[in-house]
Amino acid sequence: MVTIADIAKMAGVAKSTVSRYLNGGSVSDETIRKIEKVVQETGYSPNKFAQSLKAKKTNIIGTIVPRLDSYATSQTLIGIDEQLRDLEYQLIISNTSQSLEREIENIYILAQQKVAGIILLATMVTKKHIKALHEIKVPILLVGQENEEFHSVIHNDYQAAHSLGEYVLSQRHTRIAYLGVAKEDIAVGVKRREGFMSAVADKVDTEVKYFETSFKSEDAIHKTLEIIEQYKPSIIVCATDNIALGALKAAYMSGLQVPEDLSITGFGGYEVTDLIHPSITTAKFFYKEAGNIAAKNMVKMVNKEEIDKVTFSKYEIIKRESVDKRFN
Amino acid sequence: MVTIADIAKMAGVAKSTVSRYLNGGSVSDETIRKIEKVVQETGYSPNKFAQSLKAKKTNIIGTIVPRLDSYATSQTLIGIDEQLRDLEYQLIISNTSQSLEREIENIYILAQQKVAGIILLATMVTKKHIKALHEIKVPILLVGQENEEFHSVIHNDYQAAHSLGEYVLSQRHTRIAYLGVAKEDIAVGVKRREGFMSAVADKVDTEVKYFETSFKSEDAIHKTLEIIEQYKPSIIVCATDNIALGALKAAYMSGLQVPEDLSITGFGGYEVTDLIHPSITTAKFFYKEAGNIAAKNMVKMVNKEEIDKVTFSKYEIIKRESVDKRFN
């Protein structure tokens, strides 16, 4: 590999002069020409390690994701990647396969690699997280979950769920099942539920019952079969599109027509919800845009600019075939 | 940040001794104790850049992917990640958003970052690729596409398609539409088609017609509508599950029942194909396992061990609801 010293020798100048040429110091036109020529010929490119060693930092942003095989994750990553590229930063992705332990571990690993900042697609923020994130002296940005100690970009789960609740009411559903997930996940488990409940609770002639499942469609199928059997709702509001997909499958398995016999809604706006039949009504989140924002904010933080503690990304209620209007 | 020199001073020994302690040279029990203590107290961890600068290499494997939002990509990445972690290598993912240009660009960027090896989830291998991959002196492994110049892990597209063809015949379909993609993609566009054709062509009383679309479900919907209108097949064999999803949607839009009026098959084994109704018959590829293999092979290459030029990953024909047996 050709080094700066080689270039210097070949051009008949000192290392420092070459470095100045590369980084824009004062160099005479003639020397510029000489060095330029040699650089061209050799295809020289500086050693990143030597640079980082001296500079004590990199232009790499680390992003920690709980899983790779999720629509939300992919879209967010695409958004981050897109934007970081524009800002001339490099993205490195670190997958934790849903292990909180590994999440902590990866925080330290990234810090050790001297990334300029860390974006964490969080599912929950534990005390260990807080400790780790404070210990390393690296800018942190949470995506998807809010925490008072850190900056974050979050989806407006509460508002979206509230809007969805209003829509469900407008379709005259009066026997509602809400199929959510555990409260450890504040955004999905708590905010969505609360937002939805804030819209539908205490309405006259309206009954809402809460059920709980996991993020797996498989579990959602079984739970939905139970719900249909025991509660016979006119609509099932699911906390994610994957759960909605499971609910839809369960409806078929029970011989129910969607939406005639049972309406179903989801959260997320996964592409597939529009591709299947019936297409699913859902609260769409703009994950890619959220990724864009996250990347921009992160770079601002790296450059020590001020940013809002919390930035909300947009959402939209997409009305499709899986919800019917009732006239009873 | 605490450096090896700090540790040395605090322990009252030389830098070289600390380095030897860390990397296993000969150090007396007493000095070990002294250094150990200081390392514990300070929480020292070596500077990666300084190490890499000296070693002129890293333990990072770069993986270039055409897109993040695909089942095949995610699963493969999960497989690679899983395995590399076990082998104590670090994975960095580089997304090209389906731009071939960026693919080339990223090859150079990764090389510049001195990754130990590059895994390329290829869609097509152009001359520019070959040039770039030869220029950088880094071990290369292709996944998903075969090329005589490089090592690769590929899905057995031809065989899988052949098996699927046999299955389709066994269900007595005699008017078959094959909906493929352009031949630039050797694996998906050519191998699958050839494999399928090898099973069904020249059968008496069997007609097969080839149609072409893109990887987008949206395009598949339109193409399928045409096919239904013009060709009226009893089955549409789609080159990917996404295309099959589009075909399914088009069937509904045309008022056809699947599988009663029209059967549909896909390729891939995406999770969602089992989750929807009707579930889709598909040639499932084991992407995660392929990722595992790729990671293992890559590490072997890095260590200059011999590996097979081409490794095939497994497949399985999964028979589900979307294909009906004909009795006419």
Place this chain on the structure above:
DNA sequence: AATTCATTCGGAACCGGTTCCATAAATAGT
């Protein structure tokens, strides 16, 4: 002509590790 100032450049130190080499001390061999 003498002084000042800006421009250009080389030399050396530094970033934080690893490794080679020489030396000293400890152990073994006869």
Place this chain on the structure above:
DNA sequence: ACTATTTATGGAACCGGTTCCGAATGAATT
């Protein structure tokens, strides 16, 4: 007891950059 080996350690060089400092040159100012 004396030489031959090991083992333990420190010093220095090196990896490939950046940056500080001071010297040389030449133009501008008086």
